[in-house]
Amino acid sequence: MKRQLRELTERYESQRVATEQLEVRIRRQEALLAAYTNGNAQLAQADAPARGRFFRTADGAAGDAGAAGASGNAESTSPGSGGDTLKAPPPSRSAQAVYQEQAGGVFGQPRRWTFETGLTYTHYDSRQLLLNGFLALDTIFLGNINVNRIQADMLTLDLTTRYAISDRAQVDFNAPFLYRRSNFQSGGAGGAAGALSEATVTQSPRLGDVNMGFYYKLLAETKDNPDVVWNVRLKAPTGSNPYGVKIVTDSGNNNLQYPSKLPSGNGVWTLSSGFSFIKTVDPAILFANVAYYHNFKRSFGDISSTEGTVTPGSVKLGDVFQWGVGTAFALNERSSLSLGFTQAISQRSSLQPDGQSAQTIVGSNANAATFNVGLTFASSDRTTIIGNLGIGLTPDAPNFTIGLKIPYTF
Template sequence: MRRFFPLRPLVLTLATGLPLACLADNDGEVAELRRQIQELTQRVDTHQSSLRVLATRLQQLEAASPGQARMVRTADGAQPDASASREPASASAEGSGAEKVVREAPASRSAEAVYREQSAMFDRKFTLETGVSYSHSNRRDLFLNGFLALDAIFLGQINLDRIKADTLTFDLTGRYAPTDRLQFDLNVPYLYRYSAFSSVGAGFSTSAVAERNVSNGDVGDVSAGVFYRLIQESADHPDTVLNFRVKAPTGTSPYGIKFEDSPDSGGNLKLPEKLPTGNGVWAASAGVSFIKTVDPAILFANLGYTHHFDRSFSDISSDPNTRTPGSVRLGDQFSLGAGFAFALNERMSLSTSYSHRFARKARIRQQGQDWQTVNGSDSSAGVLNFGVTYALSDRRSMVFNLGIGVTADAPDITIGVKFPFSF
């Protein structure tokens, strides 16, 4: 690093150190040197004053325009302003004396995409995101209908049912951040579901298998959310973002869907007329997210709670010959998750996370009766996620995610890709 020493003391020292004889003999030359020294000193003072004025003016302009690179002044060395950017600062100094001007590097595109996925960007832009995801689950259930004779021999019917479910989801999401602390979003999904039902033991034969498929597509439950940045990331605190979301029952409700016997199963296999694409009830969720940059990694964690509101239906029975009015109360859900991401370069980052969701048991109430708990309606779903984020340009990026279910209630595998585009 270059060091600039004040010129006035140095030049005066040199001038006073000259031999007296030479000064006496060369009065004209000495006068000329003194004049040049004075001019040079005045120029140095003028440049230093101009630099101070320009640096102050630049700070004022950038303070009035959030999102631009911030200039900070330091007394000794390059000390970046930690609250100005999530990315480390690049130290480039300009000036003279003990005062320097430091410019911070802008956040990388890959890091911005990670922030957008985990909470919100608050970049004062409108973002339109299209995405598609595929999930698959394979579940087997064993049913015993009979009794034990002599505590060793089972007499009755044994059924082994298997359900293979595939879901293809198309998402359209719009996001807008009017300030650097507030963001709104709206999500509209379309679901196409395909389920294969099979049952072993049709007609009391262990070799007979009844199989049928059901598929249909429809709009899912539309949701809207708001994000508020409570604490902005600094050297000591992570980004803390509160979120609130409301989901409307715009999808096909699962209540009142009739189940009919498969023709070749002998009453051993029942199939739904159609598959639901929504929960059928209103839901509200609240949560908090924490994000901290620890160069070169980004750490994140989140907590959430979802409440489902009671809703009455004209029919909640699955029997095609019965119509039963009633109400449904889905169990509330708790969710948590944590993970980290590495920004490999300006455009690409890798992420790993784990998320878990706990759901309480649901309850139903037929008209004129008390609430009854639905056995087996509670769940515990854990998913291990791996993601790759790639910034295609300054406005477009691609987010790929692979989820692997680690509990019986979670989908076996989920694959998704999203394309956010900022305007």
């Protein structure tokens, strides 16, 4: 009888454990169903690991379901705990980096500092053929032929710091340092198109226009709606301005003209505001942004580019509207690839000498469109390496831009 009692006790204990395990599974499925119904894809995808697939975390950052699934179940229980504790899968490092780059901040990580070092190389190369004369007998050109070419290289070191005030708000400050080199070539001296001359102007590294910004997450992503982040930025004219810079005419070729020095800023205050939209569409992140830049009118002691002439007046740079779209794919837990398109359309600028009416600068409006390819690599929980290649699609855009950024979060 004692043996039978012991066997019955063991059988009862085994059934009790099985019942508790079944209850844990039922609670887990109910929690997942509720999470999915409420639009929280983070828990709903915890049981569907797929390498390189993005998901949403509770703090609004993007994650990689493949990284979470690689470690097993998203739920952990301990004996005697009742099994009612659910743990969300950890977000992918690369997905977090992509989200922070597009949103412009470390949202979901309040009271944390980020220091970012960025280095950008930009190259311009433009050619222009100028004909000053007329056609004789519809076939013979009489006059001067001027062939111009401008090659410009710019290296920018950006030092940026960000602070997350809360899980929805952050501020940042950016200080750029610029090195510039421009080469000017021209032909057509004396009417000979093959006679070329050149001049090179170099600017040593100096401070550009510093700027600061504020970002606020208006809406967090749900099942149907994207994250919406609003930003406002103010740029101060701390760099050297281009107004009053004299144009020099080469002594050996009067067709060759070039500036006496190169500026490191645009000389005016700029206030901008915009919105970023980020949506997880498994297995990718879609993002878009719009922004408007208003340049304030400012007076200068000299706005003339003619040597020996000083003309005080004011400058009003044209406002700029910018928009962009793109997508990012997680390649694995640490790296991701992004593709995007950006277009900036600027209005015409004007100069107003003191005591005279404003004069619109012909050709000062621009349309700069760029195709961007980016690669993000999360080297650690705190450090990310972000590379970007921008290819100019219009004459007003740089031929290409290569950038490298390394943000570090404390």
